[in-house]
Amino acid sequence: MNGNEDFWKLNRRRLLGLASTVSLASLLPRPSFAGNSSASAALDEMPHSDRRLVRLPEKTSLIQLADRPPQLETPLHYFRQDLTPNEAFFVRWHLSGYPTHVDTRTFRLRLDGQVAKPQSFTLQDLVNDFEPATMVAMNQCSGNARSLFTGPTPAGLQWQFGGMGNAQWTGVRLKDLLDRAGVKAGAVEVAFSGLDESPMPGLPKIVKSLKFDHANAGDVMVAYAMNGTALPMLNGFPLRLVVPGWYATYWIKSLAHIEVLDKRLSNIWMDEAYRIPDNTEISEEPGKLAPRTVPINRFATHSLFVRPEPEEALLVNHPYMLEGLANDGGDGIARVEVSLDGGRTWTDAKLDPEIGRYSWRRWRFVWTPTQKGRYTLKVRATNRAGEGQLTSQWNRGGLARRVIEQTTGMVI
Ligand SMILES: Nc1nc2c(c(=O)[nH]1)N[C@H]1C(S)=C(S)[C@@H](COP(=O)(O)O)O[C@H]1N2
Ligand SMILES: [Mo]
Numbered sequence: 110m111n112g113n114e115d116f117w118k119l120n121r122r123r124l125l126g127l128a129s130t131v132s133l134a135s136l137l138p139r140p141s142f143a144g145n146s147s148a149s150a151a152l153d154e155m156p157h158s159d160r161r162l163v164r165l166p167e168k169t170s171l172i173q174l175a176d177r178p179p180q181l182e183t184p185l186h187y188f189r190q191d192l193t194p195n196e197a198f199f200v201r202w203h204l205s206g207y208p209t210h211v212d213t214r215t216f217r218l219r220l221d222g223q224v225a226k227p228q229s230f231t232l233q234d235l236v237n238d239f240e241p242a243t244m245v246a247m248n249q250c251s252g253n254a255r256s257l258f259t260g261p262t263p264a265g266l267q268w269q270f271g272g273m274g275n276a277q278w279t280g281v282r283l284k285d286l287l288d289r290a291g292v293k294a295g296a297v298e299v300a301f302s303g304l305d306e307s308p309m310p311g312l313p314k315i316v317k318s319l320k321f322d323h324a325n326a327g328d329v330m331v332a333y334a335m336n337g338t339a340l341p342m343l344n345g346f347p348l349r350l351v352v353p354g355w356y357a358t359y360w361i362k363s364l365a366h367i368e369v370l371d372k373r374l375s376n377i378w379m380d381e382a383y384r385i386p387d388n389t390e391i392s393e394e395p396g397k398l399a400p401r402t403v404p405i406n407r408f409a410t411h412s413l414f415v416r417p418e419p420e421e422a423l424l425v426n427h428p429y430m431l432e433g434l435a436n437d438g439g440d441g442i443a444r445v446e447v448s449l450d451g452g453r454t455w456t457d458a459k460l461d462p463e464i465g466r467y468s469w470r471r472w473r474f475v476w477t478p479t480q481k482g483r484y485t486l487k488v489r490a491t492n493r494a495g496e497g498q499l500t501s502q503w504n505r506g507g508l509a510r511r512v513i514e515q516t517t518g519m520v521i
């Protein structure tokens with residue numbers, strides 16, 4: 110990453126076309142927040158559409174799950190590479206007041222709250238005054254693959270697998286910023302918010318928090334570059350929080366304010382949205398909801414097929430390289446197994462080299478189908494802590510999917 114003038118020249122005055130591009134949005138149904146009995150239901154009530162491709166500024170053609178604000182899913186074939194290109198990286202914003210322009214000359218990242226010396230950083234301060242940190246980390250929406258749950262359809266964006274991506278992030282360790290500010294005794298949490306605003310009275314802007322020890326542990330990063338260049342505006346230009354191994358709801362985009370708190374953050378985004386059943390399966394029954402929920406946190410161990418694509422036809426007696434991904438919350442993937450017989454027997458897949466603790470891990474498996482007809486393939490991963498995958502799972506939010514996935518099609 111080049112922390113110099115060239116880097117910043119890349120920036121701004123992009124997205125001039127955005128306003129006209131998204132004016133189409135007025136033709137689509139708008140999310141309705143009025144009249145909902147609970148605001149938490151409203152948070153997720155986005156208009157669903159068919160999965161057509163759209164192209165927004167700085168982005169290639171991506172699958173549009175909703176508009177206003179844009180929600181874009183990455184087509185599966187982009188996952189046949191270690192890193193997801195910035196232009197193909199998925200996009201998710203909660204509030205229609207998302208930023209479409211940032212003046213990098215006046216932009217400041219504020220850091221205050223329970224600190225001795227409140228800070229206000231320019232982008233140049235962050236680039237020049239701190240040792241840069243770089244890491245590959247997977248970002249994944251909490252509701253990724255929500256559309257695949259069997260049972261009552263949970264509300265929210267109906268993602269297939271493309272609500273995720275893997276990127277190399279470069280930025281400043283949050284710990285270094287906290288050290289500069291001098292955290293006072295009694296710090297309990299650190300809260301994060303971006304430039305996006307809620308247009309709806311009654312729905313507060315999105316603010317998320319991490320426990321202080323987690324925020325200060327060294328891995329959490331304020332990123333100013335993604336895959337070696339500035340972040341796309343839709344992915345949070347100019348700064349985003351990177352919380353490796355944790356679901357994306359904490360990865361606050363267009364990060365503008367960090368506040369050290371002496372108590373737990375209480376708002377709709379922590380107390381009502383993004384909560385999961387308090388059990389290791391992250392599962393509950395539609396008619397018997399879990400009595401206790403906790404804020405979503407580390408990625409569940411999970412794996413999926415990238416190739417073949419759903420319903421792809423394969424040729425009989427021709428070797429075919431099955432490919433896919435596996436991820437966990439940071440312990441590392443120990444093993445990926447494929448089943449060719451509906452889950453009765455399992456064979457190890459070959460893992461690609463590890464490219465980072467918080468990266469996904471790619472895997473391959475050569476299969477030569479010997480019989481024509483329908484195929485059903487399954488894949489399961491186990492991480493180094495022994496966490497595997499489940500044969501069934503459901504929860505009201507459609508969050509933290511950790512079900513064994515399958516793919517089907519015809520051998521011809
Ligand atoms: N400021 C801000 N940050 C945000 C959000 C948001 O609405 N506002 N959404 C979060 C959620 S739920 C997701 S899935 C990720 C999506 O990141 P991406 O758009 O870069 O893929 O951003 C996270 N950070
Ligand atoms: Mo998300």
